[in-house]
Amino acid sequence: MSNIFRKIFNENNLIIIIPAIFVVLVITGFMIYGFRTPSRSEVLTTETLIETQRQLETEMYYNYESGVYNEDAPYFIINPYEIAPLTALLMFDSEVTESFRLVVKGKTEEADFEYISTLKTFHEIPIYGLYLGANTIEVFRYDLDAKTDIELVYSNSFTISHPEDEAMLPAATNIETTYEYFGDDLMLLTSAVANSYTAAYDYNGDIRWYSNVPLGFSPDFLENGHLIIGSDRIVSDPYYSISLYEMDLTGKIYKEYYLPGGYHHDLVELESGNLLVLSNDFDGTVEDIVVELDRTTGDIIKTWDIGDYIPMFEGPTEMWTADDWFHNNSIDYDVTTDSIILSGRHQDAVISIGYTSNVLNWILGDPDNWEDSSFSDKFFTPVGENFEWQYAQHGAIVLPNGNIFLFDNGNNKSKDSATYVDASDSYSRAVIYDINTETMEITQVYEYGKELGSEFYSPYISNVAYYDENYYMIHSGGISSSSTDGPLNVPAPLYDGEGIVTMKSITVEIENDVVVFELEVPTNFYRAVRIDPYNNSSIFELAIPEVLGSQNKTPIYTESFENSLTIFKNVPVKYELNLEKQTDRFIIEGIFNRYDDIYLILQNETEEIVYYIPTSRTAYTAMCTSVYQDDYRFLTFYINEEGVSGTYSVYININTHKYDTYQEVEFK
Secondary structure, X not given: OHHHHHHHOOHHHHHHHHHHHHHHHHHHHHHHXXXXXXXXXXOOEOOOHHHHHHHHHHHHHHHHHOOOOEOOEOXXXXXXXXXXXXXXXXXXXXXXXXXXXXXXXXXXXXXXXXXXXOOEEEEEEEEXXXXXXXXXXXXXXXXXXXXXXXXXXXXXXXXXXXXXXXXXXXOOOEEEOOHHHHOOOEEEEEEOOOOOOEEEEOOOOOEEEEEOOOOEEEEEEOOOOOEEEEOOOEEEOOOEEEEEEEEOOOOOEEEEEEEEEEEOOOEEEOOOOOEEEEEOOOOOOOOOEEEEEOOOOOOEEEEEEHHHOOOOOOOOOOOOXXXXXXXXXXXXXXXXXXXXXXXXXXXXXXXXXXXXXXXXXXXXXXXXXXXXXXXXXXXXXEOOOOOOOOOOOEEEEEOOOOOEEEEEOOOOOOOOHHHOOOHHHOOOEEEEEEXXXXXXXXXXXXXXXXXXXXXXXXXXXXXXXXXXXXXXXXXXXXXXXXXXXXXOOOOHHHOOOOOOEEEEEEEEEEEOOEEEEEEEEOOOEEEEEEEOHHHHOOOOOOOOOEEEOOOOOOOOOOOOOOXXXXXXXXXXXXXXXXXXXXXXXXXXXXXXXOOOOEEEEEEOOOOEEEEEEOXXXXXXXXXXXXXXXXXXXXXXXXXXXXXXXEEEEEEEEEOOEEEEEEEEEEEO
């Protein structure tokens, strides 16, 4: 045997045998592991805020009813709806109908918040104005007639931890006001960039409220005291919310309104209670649709397409693109003239459309680059001294006397590229125009900000608010500069230079030409709204949230496409593909080249459903935020459940290569 062993394993044979053994082992390994079909798993299911809140409220009822809660030992929960960490909720029964006074202790006595409940036996008391860190609350039995405390019945001291990423809540770098002026109000700033939460600051500059979910765009308070704001879920890149939330400051959502074209930038409540909402139809263009939302049913009962009133190719600015030609960023309703006032950033134009008449009333803006003479009678003629047109404006509103108040961002300060003004020499301002629609003349009657130069220059976002005659709020929210290029003439998210970008927002209130409030925060914020937490949003009740309206049905792809006959087992890691299922839709996310051809395929034993996933060939650089890094983008695609039912295996076809995700999704 030893001789045979030597013959087999002599030096020459080893040269042949060892590689052969290696090949056999490799093939065996592939047969055992590489060729084995991975098991198919179910797509991860996540809850929407509505579903989460239904469960939380059910738990609140259970915890409340399973114990005996009274004023001495109430049911107490911090951040009851998990999206407003500096809020809490007290619930208890009293033996007789009576009132209680809640005190949220401030860092100074002036900074105390208080709330007095109405006479009843079941008490639901929302708590606002807590701090990150130490807090104390006190509850007194209260005599409503005498307006005095009877006795202290409950007190509680507790600590609220900072979020893991404290940078998401930037501290105020400057606050100049007094308690005598600002009182218990808060300045609510809504986030504009990914590295900050929507937050509210008190007269000391302390954060007393914030939301840890990305609520969208303009916050408005409705006549019923509720807040209305874009939801945390988007229907299309880069920032179009699928719905609106009607909620209070505890974070409790009372209604969710779906919008087929999504929501962006702004809305306004009509006297009927219905909402005029900025939306889209995604039929080649964006941000050029207005809809009226029925608050009772959630139905869209009227639609205005801005392209029906003004031509998209007239008056273009540097930011103009064929996709985002108007870029509607604000809406107001003028009850006196029954008109809708819209702000088109990419045409430097504010326009008025008759709500009932459906006609274009006027265009406020520089008429340069408007070649169609049929619109010449719609423009105003400037009169008086020191007049300047607005450029890339935001937040246009109608004042009680019919004047137009807006934030003039001031981009380029010209529609002629030969006379563009550099950012370092530019400025933003609040401006009021007196318009005469009979003579079609316009006069500038107020401005603030020009004297501050580039320090107040915001090339995007921002807003104004009217409190009373000669009493205004002005928010310059997009101030940005680069360590190499100085003040920026583009939104901070679009800057592609090498310098380090710093951002800030400055919010001022001016009464009779005196600055009585100034807040500076070191990041960009979309809008500012002054709120009184207990007056704006004191209405609170336990109630099952309603979901109204409908989503836009995702179109099924019916044309033929190149589909690989070979099914590749694993989606390449570079795409970072992620699949997610929510109650009402299926979500696909990934990083793709904008020139990729992508199809989603749902397949089971009886059918195959194909969806085309669009990747725009343009980079949307005209929008307020970029969706591309070079030629790549983080893309999100949604499938509405309407018309789809059953369990499907999920495949994705990228540039004719068909990949099996080895996941399955169920539509009910």
